[in-house]
Amino acid sequence: MANRKDTISLAAADIAGLKSAAQRDVGTTSGNVMEVGAFGLGTTVLQAINQEQRLGFGTYLSKMKLGGIDDNASLLLVPFDANTVYQVVIPTIVATAPRMYLRILSSDAGTNGKLCEVYTTTNTTKAADGTLKGASPIVQIFHDGTAQTNDESEGCVVTRMGIGEYLVSGCMGLNADAEWGGIDGGFDIPKDRNRQPLVWLDYEVNADGSVLVKTYHRTHPGSPTFARNEREGFNECDPIDIPADQYVSIRVEMPVDSIWNQRQLEAAAAMAETDPEEQVDIQHSV
Numbered sequence: 001m002a003n004r005k006d007t008i009s010l011a012a013a014d015i016a017g018l019k020s021a022a023q024r025d026v027g028t029t030s031g032n033v034m035e036v037g038a039f040g041l042g043t044t045v046l047q048a049i050n051q052e053q054r055l056g057f058g059t060y061l062s063k064m065k066l067g068g069i070d071d072n073a074s075l076l077l078v079p080f081d082a083n084t085v086y087q088v089v090i091p092t093i094v095a096t097a098p099r100m101y102l103r104i105l106s107s108d109a110g111t112n113g114k115l116c117e118v119y120t121t122t123n124t125t126k127a128a129d130g131t132l133k134g135a136s137p138i139v140q141i142f143h144d145g146t147a148q149t150n151d152e153s154e155g156c157v158v159t160r161m162g163i164g165e166y167l168v169s170g171c172m173g174l175n176a177d178a179e180w181g182g183i184d185g186g187f188d189i190p191k192d193r194n195r196q197p198l199v200w201l202d203y204e205v206n207a208d209g210s211v212l213v214k215t216y217h218r219t220h221p222g223s224p225t226f227a228r229n230e231r232e233g234f235n236e237c238d239p240i241d242i243p244a245d246q247y248v249s250i251r252v253e254m255p256v257d258s259i260w261n262q263r264q265l266e267a268a269a270a271m272a273e274t275d276p277e278e279q280v281d282i283q284h285s286v
Contacts, residue, residue, distance in 0.1 A: 046074065052113060054085045054105050066091045066101065066115070083107040089115065099123060125150065125249065133188070134177065137260070139250050141166050141213060143242040152260045153252060164199075164215040164239035171252035172209035187213075190246035194227050196220050198243055213250065215242055 024033045034041070046061035051073075053060075060075045066089070076088040089101040100118040117123065125138045137153030145160025147168075156170040174186040190198045200216040217240040220228050234240055242248055254260060 049075070051075070052105055054079075054083070054107075064089065064091075066099075077105075122151070131188075137171075137175070137252055137254050139168055139171075139252055140247045141168070141242060141250065142247045143244045148247075152254060152258075154259045155254070156252060160241075161212070162239070164241055166213045166215075166242075166248075167210055168213060168250060168252065169208075169210040170255075170258075171211060172255050173205045173211060173253050174203075175251040175253045177251055186251040188249040189215075190243050190248070192227065192229065194223070196223065196227065196229065198229055198246070199240065199248075200237060201248065209253075209255070211250065211252065213248060215240060215248065 024031065026033050041058065046059055049055065049060045049062055051062040051064050055077055057079055058077055060077065062073055062075055064071055064073045066073065072092045074090045074092065076090075078086040078088070080086060084104060084106045087103050087105055089103070091099055091101075098120075099122055100120070101115045102118060103113060103115045105113065119132070123136065124132050124134060125140075126132055136150060137156075138150050139153050139156050139158065140148040141158050142148075145158055145166060147156070147158035149156050153171070156168055159167045159169070161167050174184075177186070187201055187203075189201050192198055197218055200218045202214045202216070204212040204214075206212065217229075217231060217234040217236060217238045219230055219236050231240070
């Protein structure tokens, strides 16, 4: 237990510390005492800045074009040195499907401003063959006609029409993303452990934009017995349902009035009403 002399010494030290803090200015320069809100710390109203400003560590707000859409974004700046800042960008317009970008802001024009999107479960999908691919908009079709959509394909409905026939409605045909092989390659089909396809796949795009997906039994007679995919009661090219433990991925084109597109329009309209350049800044300028 501290004696009376020790207690008096501690109290004197505390007073000295308080005196030191009291003699400092409140601000954002070196040696200042920071208040709540400085550099965006502890505030709910972020300072609006130009998206390429290289400032001190902190959180800020800026208007940016992300994914072809004008958006407000929260920025986290992490300085490396006097000339280089790492920037974490979190868009606000896609609140239903959060995304994140990274980039370096540098006085060297060769490395300045290139946005790199972070891959997450929001913007990727695990295809039927196990590979990771760009998502939006994806529909996963299962053997019994049930389906799983993502945020951008919400509104699509799958109906099993018969053995090996699945109608995908609510879309406008296939998406032409090159990552999926272009307009005629917007599918991923089930494969076995040797990466051999388990079905043949065909499709028809109807006048209303719906897609009829057809699957057929596929064998591999030149493979070892265990890898031939032979099924009792089915011959090569017979109509067959998607394997019960797997699914077919289809990348579709969505109509302009889809649920996702309507949310984007609503968010863009809301953003236009709250321009960050007009927000009141409760922080000190840096």
